[in-house]
Amino acid sequence: MSYGKRIDTLCSLLAPCKTFADVGCDHGYCSEYMLKNGLCERAILSDVSKGSLAKAESLLSPYLRSGKAISVLGDGFFGVPKDTEQVLIAGMGGSEIIHILSHEEHGFMPARFVFQPMHDAEKLRRYIHENGGYIVRDFTFFDGKYYEVIVGGAKKGGGQVCDEICLKPYTDAEYEFGRENLARMGEAFVSRMKKLVKNLDKYLSEPSISEENRAELQRRKQRLEGVLQGEIK
Numbered sequence: 001m002s003y004g005k006r007i008d009t010l011c012s013l014l015a016p017c018k019t020f021a022d023v024g025c026d027h028g029y030c031s032e033y034m035l036k037n038g039l040c041e042r043a044i045l046s047d048v049s050k051g052s053l054a055k056a057e058s059l060l061s062p063y064l065r066s067g068k069a070i071s072v073l074g075d076g077f078f079g080v081p082k083d084t085e086q087v088l089i090a091g092m093g094g095s096e097i098i099h100i101l102s103h104e105e106h107g108f109m110p111a112r113f114v115f116q117p118m119h120d121a122e123k124l125r126r127y128i129h130e131n132g133g134y135i136v137r138d139f140t141f142f143d144g145k146y147y148e149v150i151v152g153g154a155k156k157g158g159g160q161v162c163d164e165i166c167l168k169p170y171t172d173a174e175y176e177f178g179r180e181n182l183a184r185m186g187e188a189f190v191s192r193m194k195k196l197v198k199n200l201d202k203y204l205s206e207p208s209i210s211e212e213n214r215a216e217l218q219r220r221k222q223r224l225e226g227v228l229q230g231e232i233k
């Protein structure tokens with residue numbers, strides 16, 4: 001069964017685990033994937049919106065009845081135990097994900113996580129590294145729009161192996177663009193960079209922009225071209 005490319009990509013990055021939490025679950029498709037395929041013993045469906053949570057509750061009602069899933073109405077990690085083995089947070093801004101991870105009472109760095117921030121991916125990568133986490137996968141994919149996905153875990157008590165490459169500190173460019181994108185230059189990432197350059201060319205062709213703005217846009221364009229030429233790592 002396919003849920004569409006974005007959800008299928010997220011599902012493909014989820015590992016088998018005992019406890020799984022889908023924070024901001026909305027429809028609950030990824031939880032359905034985990035439960036249907038026997039990839040987790042127990043799932044927590046959580047959402048801050050009653051209407052969103054109701055969708056997951058309806059989709060997953062047999063699992064809720066059998067106790068294999070529980071639903072929690074609340075902000076972020078409210079009702080999500082800190083020893084949850086794997087956490088998915090997808091479709092929210094990177095700053096919102098940081099707000100959830102850093103919550104005074106309920107926040108924690110999950111043993112394993114899959115994050116799909118809608119923006120502020122750089123901020124999230126930095127937060128992960130500065131707060132006891134590591135990153136094993138970090139790439140762009142395309143499904144009508146460009147999406148970033150970051151997979152990793154907590155350094156302490158993490159549920160997966162972090163090899164030498166993953167332990168190597170990130171460069172500024174890797175924080176900005178994603179380590180895997182710079183190393184592999186995948187199709188979606190390259191096409192996103194080319195699109196950004198094209199947009200900058202459009203702005204630069206406007207005769208009315210100030211010299212200051214023009215210089216800034218030129219600098220940005222040079223940086224993106226440097227990435228495309230493999231000069232910025």
Ligand SMILES: C[S@@+](CC[C@H](N)C(=O)[O-])C[C@H]1O[C@@H](n2cnc3c(N)ncnc32)[C@H](O)[C@@H]1O
Nearest residue numbers: 023024025026047048049052074075076090091
């Ligand atoms: C765009 S939907 C994404 C749904 C699903 N995770 C996906 O990727 O398809 C974002 C969901 O996150 C929920 N949400 C936003 N902020 C939240 C927070 N702080 N805590 C829990 N849920 C939140 C929204 O109510 C909404 O259902």
